[in-house]
Each structure stands twice: as C-alpha cells, then as structure tokens.
Amino acid sequence: MNQPFYVAPEQLMKDRADYARKGIARGRALVAVQYNNGIVVVAENTSNTLRKVSEIYDRIGFAGVGKYNEFDQLRRFGVRNADVRGYQYSRDDVEARSLANEYAQILGQTFTHDVKPYEVEILLAEVGIDQDSDQLFHIMYDGTLMDERGLSVLGGDAESITERLRNSWEPADDLATAVKKCVSALSGPDRVLRAGDLEVAVLRRGEDRRCFQRFDDAEVAKLQE
Amino acid sequence: MVVPFFNLENDPGSNFTSLLRKVGLDPFSYAHSGDVQSLQAPHGTTVLAVRYNNGVVMAGDRRATMGSRISNREMEKVVPADRHSGVAISGTAGIAMDMIKIFQLQLEHFEKLDGRPISLEGKANQLSQLVRANLSGAMQGLAVVPIFGGYDLLRSTGRLWDFDVTGGRYEEREFVATGSGGGPASTVLKVGFRPGMDADEAINLACRALWEAADVDSATGGPDVLRSIYPVVATITADGWERRDDSDLATRFETLVQQQRSQREGTTS
Numbered sequence: 001m002n003q004p005f006y007v008a009p010e011q012l013m014k015d016r017a018d019y020a021r022k023g024i025a026r027g028r029a030l031v032a033v034q035y036n037n038g039i040v041v042v043a044e045n046t047s048n049t050l051r052k053v054s055e056i057y058d059r060i061g062f063a064g065v066g067k068y069n070e071f072d073q074l075r076r077f078g079v080r081n082a083d084v085r086g087y088q089y090s091r092d093d094v095e096a097r098s099l100a101n102e103y104a105q106i107l108g109q110t111f112t113h114d115v116k117p118y119e120v121e122i123l124l125a126e127v128g129i130d131q132d133s134d135q136l137f138h139i140m141y142d143g144t145l146m147d148e149r150g151l152s153v154l155g156g157d158a159e160s161i162t163e164r165l166r167n168s169w170e171p172a173d174d175l176a177t178a179v180k181k182c183v184s185a186l187s188g189p190d191r192v193l194r195a196g197d198l199e200v201a202v203l204r205r206g207e208d209r210r211c212f213q214r215f216d217d218a219e220v221a222k223l224q225e
Numbered sequence: 226m227v228v229p230f231f232n233l234e235n236d237p238g239s240n241f242t243s244l245l246r247k248v249g250l251d252p253f254s255y256a257h258s259g260d261v262q263s264l265q266a267p268h269g270t271t272v273l274a275v276r277y278n279n280g281v282v283m284a285g286d287r288r289a290t291m292g293s294r295i296s297n298r299e300m301e302k303v304v305p306a307d308r309h310s311g312v313a314i315s316g317t318a319g320i321a322m323d324m325i326k327i328f329q330l331q332l333e334h335f336e337k338l339d340g341r342p343i344s345l346e347g348k349a350n351q352l353s354q355l356v357r358a359n360l361s362g363a364m365q366g367l368a369v370v371p372i373f374g375g376y377d378l379l380r381s382t383g384r385l386w387d388f389d390v391t392g393g394r395y396e397e398r399e400f401v402a403t404g405s406g407g408g409p410a411s412t413v414l415k416v417g418f419r420p421g422m423d424a425d426e427a428i429n430l431a432c433r434a435l436w437e438a439a440d441v442d443s444a445t446g447g448p449d450v451l452r453s454i455y456p457v458v459a460t461i462t463a464d465g466w467e468r469r470d471d472s473d474l475a476t477r478f479e480t481l482v483q484q485q486r487s488q489r490e491g492t493t494s
Contacts, residue, residue, distance in 0.1 A: 055337050073230075079337045080244055081228045087330055088250065106230065210333075
C-alpha cells in the first residue's frame with residue numbers, strides 16, 4: 001500500500017494561505033468608509049461591466065476582491081439567500097450579520113476541505129439608522145470574520161492603504177470628501193486614479209427601501225472635483 | 226430552509242420562482258389540493274389603466290368583498306412593480322397579493338443578479354407566466370387577473386397589458402379595465418378617451434370611471450369621505466411611479482360630485 005507523504009497541518013494551512021494571499025494580491029484593492037450619510041465603497045476597477053461592488057438587499061451591499069468568478073458566485077449566493085429570506089419572513093428580517101456568518105462558513109469549509117481555497121476577500125456592509133448601527137463585515141479567504149468599525153480595506157497592499165486612510169478619514173465627512181480621501185489612499189503618493197479607473201457606490205442612510213446606489217463615471221468625476 | 230450553493234447543473238439562474246422551487250417553497254403548490262369551489266375568500270374588484278401623452282395612469286378602488294360582505298375597505302390593488310412599472314390586480318385577494326409580492330421580487334432579483342432591469346415587455350411576459358402558473362387555482366375558482374402598465378425606457382412611451390386566466394397577454398393601445406366593475410369602467414373610458422391626453426385629463430377620466438363602476442357594482446368601493454379613503458391613482462412616466470395623494474383625489478372627486486349635482490338640478494328644474 002502506498003503511504004502518502006506526511007505533511008504537518010501547520011505546513012498545509014500555511015501553503016494554502018500563501019496560495020490564497022498570492023491570488024488576492026494580484027488584484028486591485030478596495031476601501032469602504034462611513035461618511036455623514038451612509039457608507040461609501042470605492043474600488044479600483046477599470047472594467048465598467050464586471051463589478052466588484054453590488055447590491056444584496058435593501059440596506060446591504062457586497063464588495064469583493066480577488067478572483068472575479070469566485071466572489072461573483074458568492075455575491076449571487078448572497079442575493080438569493082437574502083431574497084428568499086425576505087420572501088419567507090419579512091424585509092426587516094434580512095440582515096448582514098447572519099449572511100456574513102454563512103459566508104464565513106462557506107469560505108472556512110472550502111479552505112480546510114477543498115482542493116483549492118477561494119482566492120477572495122469579501123466585504124458585507126449594512127447601513128443602519130445611525131452611524132453607530134452601521135456594520136462592516138470583512139471576511140477573509142480562510143473564513144476569518146472581522147467586524148470592523150468605520151473603515152475597511154480589502155485586497156493587495158491593504159496595510160499601507162489602511163494607514164493612509166486612518167490618517168485622513170473622518171466619519172463626519174461628506175460624500176465628495178470621503179471619496180477623495182478613499183481615492184488618494186488607494187492610489188498612494190505616486191499614482192493618479194481617474195473616474196474611469198474607479199468603481200464607486202454608496203449605501204445611503206434613510207432611503208425608504210433600496211439604499212444602494214452606483215455612480216457612473218461622470219458622477220464619480222464630479223465627486224472628485 | 227437553506228439556500229444551497231448551486232452547482233452548474235442545477236443553478237436556477239436569475240429567476241426567482243425557479244429559485245423558490247429549488248428550495249422547496251413553490252408558491253403555487255396549493256393549486257393541486259382538492260376542490261375549493263365552495264371556499265369563500267376575499268375578492269378585489271375594479272382596476273384600470275389609461276395611456277396618456279407622457280405615460281400611463283393606473284387606478285383601482287379599495288374595496289375587497291367576500292360574497293356580499295365588505296371584508297376590507299382599504300386594500301391596495303394597484304402597486305408599483307418596480308420604479309418604472311405598476312401592477313393592478315383583481316381576483317382572489319390572498320393569491321393576488323402573493324402574486325404581486327413574487328412579481329416584485331422577481332423583478333428586483335433579476336435586476337440584482339444580472340445588474341440591469343428586465344425590459345418592459347420582459348416584465349409583462351414574466352407576469353403572464355405567473356398567471357399561467359396559477360391556472361389550476363383559477364379552475365378551482367381562485368382566479369387572479371392583473372393589469373400591467375409601465376414606461377418603456379427603450380421606446381420612450383407608456384405601455385399597458387391585460388391578461389386572461391390562462392396567462393394570455395394582450396397589449397392595449399388606449400386603456401383597459403378589469404374586475405367586477407370593469408364593464409361600466411370600460412364604457413366610461415371608451416367614451417372619454419382621447420389620444421394625447423395629458424396627465425390631468427387622464428387622471429380625471431380614471432376617477433370618473435371608478436366612480437361610475439362603484440355606482441353600479443356593489444363590490445366596487447367609491448371614495449369614502451367619512452374615513453378619508455380614496456382610490457389608489459398613480460402615474461408612471463420616464464421619472465417613474467408616482468402615487469397621487471389623497472388631498473388631490475379629494476378635490477377631484479369633490480368636483481365630480483358637484484358636476485353631477487348641477488347636471489341633476491339642471492334636469493329637474
């Protein structure tokens with residue numbers, strides 16, 4: 001009988017994590033911050049059709065970095081889950097927390113049991129009735145679930161982006177200011193990001209039902225002025 | 226109930242009803258369960274839609290009846306389906322309400338999954354499939370017959386459709402009315418319709434049609450001044466769905482009553 005080579009579990013997990021991290025680092029980053037009237041997500045994305053940021057439900061938005069087909073599959077799962085839940089119970093019973101848990105389960109299971117881990121990081125944002133009840137759930141490739149306050153950075157080079165953003169960001173900023181700060185944190189000192197390189201969407205507080213709104217290039221350019 | 230992670234072979238795509246079936250929540254499963262001919266369930270009554278120069282007006286009374294009993298005085302039978310379309314329903318109220326809910330969700334679900342809304346014609350087609358799915362319910366006396374109207378952004382015009390219980394879908398060029406008071410309402414619309422009316426004229430015509438329907442059909446409710454309950458009247462234009470508020474409708478019905486009163490006085494004196 002063939003004996004498989006022994007691999008220490010630490011080594012196995014480390015290899016998988018390295019693999020996932022490498023995949024994620026190849027893509028562009030995105031940031032989400034609270035502003036005075038909701039949550040804004042700014043992603044570096046040159047495509048106008050393959051979205052990184054999208055709507056899940058009335059007050060819930062989704063953003064993903066890494067491999068497109070993988071986070072898009074997770075996004076579809078989220079929309080389906082939320083819509084069925086809202087149909088079966090009520091629109092008020094759909095919340096980001098339980099969906100974030102489901103994502104963490106899926107990513108964690110795949111990380112330990114499947115041949116290949118997901119090469120994604122995802123963000124689930126929910127806009128509340130006031131800034132204190134806003135929620136940002138950051139879920140890593142291995143299922144690690146983080147409940148973040150105020151701002152969240154996903155993707156390659158997250159550390160330096162977070163540092164730049166922490167120095168400038170204020171929760172009381174208006175939308176245009178918040179977008180400008182996010183863009184300069186994403187680009188760093190050596191690059192300039194224009195509207196065509198960006199994908200911007202907000203979850204606006206106080207809307208009747210669907211709070212999610214995406215901005216087109218012209219609107220983004222206007223916010224950057 | 227858990228929504229699974231679908232693999233490619235059994236992925237339900239962007240369709241909400243097939244997703245519901247996949248997770249064991251088939252909304253029309255009651256339709257196979259025995260004889261309900263004798264069942265008394267609340268019914269909704271007169272609803273109508275009229276095209277005008279900038280879009281469509283949709284309107285419906287607020288009464289639901291169970292036999293000869295009024296079971297509800299403020300039911301809303303005309304509701305937005307999404308931003309640029311509306312649906313009006315007559316028939317068995319419980320099933321109609323669920324059908325509206327599924328239809329609204331279906332449009333939203335598709336829009337979210339695909340990243341763009343369904344075309345207006347596509348929406349009408351979706352609704353006709355829902356009506357068809359209820360066919361065996363209809364044969365048991367639980368029929369639902371909707372009207373669908375909306376603003377077609379691709380063609381820059383208002384459009385409207387009516388349906389039959391088998392899911393047949395008929396686009397109308399001028400107006401449509403259905404429900405137990407649909408007959409008299411249609412006649413009023415037919416006499417009063419002019420191509421190229423503006424919103425104001427179209428709303429007045431719709432109010433008049435509902436008024437006459439309520440006058441001859443006991444299952445259709447007129448404006449209820451005592452409780453301040455007025456029909457639902459909404460316009461759908463390029464700017465989207467807009468419901469008229471009750472104070473506006475109160476004025477219109479007041480004018481209508483005065484016109485009729487002076488006509489009557491004219492004939493008696």
